[in-house]
């Protein structure tokens with residue numbers, strides 16, 4: 001039987017520093033997140049980051065935590081329930097990091113009799129630190145614990161028409177009647193190095209601001225920056241936004257290496273200083289609202305904007321468990337479940 005495994009990033013078990021430390025330890029020791037040699041990663045993560053960041057992150061998590069738990073987990077669970085209502089095969093949910101492990105998610109489907117499983121990472125754009133780490137971990141687990149299971153991966157869905165329609169609708173609904181001056185499309189950042197590492201053509205990616213727009217490059221299938229830029233362009237076309245009223249930026253940088261630019265926080269500040277009074281912001285790299293949208297954008301971002309004279313800061317919610325978004329994920333699942341397995345002679 002077929003089964004679907006939705007996968008999101010994960011959250012700590014609670015917003016207490018000890019749980020945040022455990023979660024960050026697992027997350028940041030992933031070689032596809034902090035992609036330096038093991039000795040350097042251990043020194044950086046265990047020697048420096050885990051001694052300082054958990055306390056600060058726990059404080060931030062406490063500001064956004066819900067009675068039911070982490071917003072990212074609760075919203076992913078609600079999405080899974082809605083997708084399940086639309087798909088006739090079992091749909092499970094797992095997280096790449098934390099207690100809702102990929103192993104438990106695979107086991108749940110296997111216990112229901114599934115031998116063919118499609119993993120759907122809940123990330124619209126491909127990144128080494130998100131989609132690739134899920135794909136690799138799933139392969140490892142299957143080889144070790146579930147050799148009877150075959151896995152079908154799902155490519156990033158940023159280019160699907162149904163996804164762009166839903167994202168555009170969610171923006172239009174929130175901005176209906178608001179006379180905002182500028183809308184920021186703020187994506188989670190990654191170090192520039194990650195983009196070069198994912199370049200399967202070994203040379204297209206020049207980080208020169210142009211290569212990501214070159215038509216037809218094979219590299220785009222794995223270029224996070226390209227996929228973010230195209231997500232913005234497709235929504236802009238759909239909504240008919242005028243040049244100069246929107247921009248693409250990257251948030252949440254960590255450490256001192258160059259990350260994708262322009263940075264969201266500096267752009268908010270620059271625009272406020274330039275006299276923009278009403279700004280809207282949407283975060284299309286995140287399917288579920290989480291620390292990075294509810295705290296970093298909705299709280300810190302708004303504060304920066306107000307400090308430099310901005311007045312209205314409108315945050316567009318993530319797609320979360322919208323019925324039309326659950327339908328997009330169900331469509332992805334159904335396109336696969338509808339395919340018959342070829343008969344072997």
Ligand SMILES: C=CC1=C(C)c2cc3[nH]c(cc4nc(cc5[nH]c(cc1n2)c(C)c5CCC(=O)O)C(CCC(=O)O)=C4C)c(C)c3C=C
Pocket residue numbers: 009010011012024033034053057070072123127129130188189190191224252254285286289290291292
């Ligand atoms: C080198 C560090 C990081 C990379 C690369 C990275 C990429 C990346 N992350 C997301 C989505 C999310 N990240 C979230 C939190 C978060 N991310 C990092 C670091 C990197 N992310 C840290 C240290 C944290 C923890 C919070 C903190 O201490 O600031 C979250 C929210 C999780 C939650 O529980 O709410 C999401 C979602 C993407 C999409 C991405 C690459 C494209």
Ligand SMILES: [Fe+2]
Pocket residue numbers: 188252
């Ligand atoms: Fe992150």
Ligand SMILES: [Fe+2]
Pocket residue numbers: 205211212213219220223225226
């Ligand atoms: Fe690119």
